[in-house]
Amino acid sequence: MMRPGQVIRVLLVDDSRLVRDMIREILESDPDIVVVGEATNGREAIDKVALLKPDIVTMDIEMPVMGGLEAIERIIADNPVPILVVTALTGVRTAFSAVSKGALDVIEKPDISLENVRDLIKKVRLLAGVDISSHLLTMKRPSGTVGVNNRVTQKGGAKGGIIAIASSTGGPQAINNILSRLPAQFPVPIVITQHIGEGFTQGMVDWLNSGTPLTVHVAGNGDYLAAGHVYVNPAEHSMRITEQGMVIISDRDVRHLYHPSCNTLLLSVAAAYRERAAGLILSGMGEDGVSGMQAIRKGGGTTFAQDAGSSVVFGMNRVAIERGCIDRVLALAEIPSALMQLAGGK
DSSP states (O other), rough: OTTTOOOOOEEEEEHHHHHHHHHHHHTSTTTTEEEEEEEHHHHHHHHHHHOOOOEEEESSSSOOSSSSHHHHHHHHOOOOOEEEEEGGGGGGHHHHHHTTOOOOOOEEEOOOOOOHHHHHHHHHHHHHOOOHHHHHHOOOSSSSSSOOOSSSTHHHHHHHTTTEEETTTTTTHHHHHHHHSSSOOOSSSSEEEOOOTTTTHHHHHHHHHHSSSSSSEETTTTTTTHHHHEEEETTTTEEEEOOOBEEEEEETTTTOOOOHHHHHHHHHHHOOOOOOGEEOSSBSSSTTTTTHHHHHHHHEEEEEEESSTOOOBHHHHHHHHHTOSSSSSGGGGGGHHHHHHHHHOO
């Protein structure tokens, strides 16, 4: 994150003047943020990034002349800078494709609600400080999937077990990277809570499905978990797992600061699976998920955390490491193999 008092220079890219004016007004309500330029299409954005050298770009996807996906690819290749995709709900799946091209996060186009205003400012402040060149190096994943056999190699094993993942800012690209290297025959189910805006879960799931041999679902109430399948917590609800491997979807708990709640999922997994549980905490701000990781480890399960070097935001995973509840700290590229070893792979 940028230091307090350090001016953050933003380039706005959207073909709608109304949207640009709204985003400008929101961002410049923070005394440390200044909009240094605007662009109405991807072609203009490429030129203005080179000329103005902003700290961060907010980018729409659907634009005339050149769309956001091509512009992101060109900017990341020629003048790497943190990019936050700001999109309408109708374009969410395409917007998540931008993450594969180097964008750091996806957020809904703001309205005048206080929650959305705060969220946009927080995202811009957080992502403007990311070392994008180093991040892109860590995101280059080996090709191919990790092999699978029937051997269990770590404590507790994972026979009849589960892997639960908690993630926030920077999580979608990390999750995509991990799932893309796991085989269709992955021997246990995976459950995920990703902090994300309401209405965005299906778009993220569709995008993840396009890049992994596994089958990814938006989790539904009453679903029974199956090996080789991934169940993503819908943004609008809390998600728990029972001892029978059934998904329980319920209303959000208003006591939680972050939504959907990583702790709610992880605590249920710890209680239901005990030593057969594995927890993985990825990039993200705050400390949601830390209590759940502590519970998994206390119950005899295995815990992993993404390391600082491969995290967009070394926040919730850092807190989990500092509190001593993590068995192994891993670079993003090491995580798929570690999960396969735990689950019975080679």
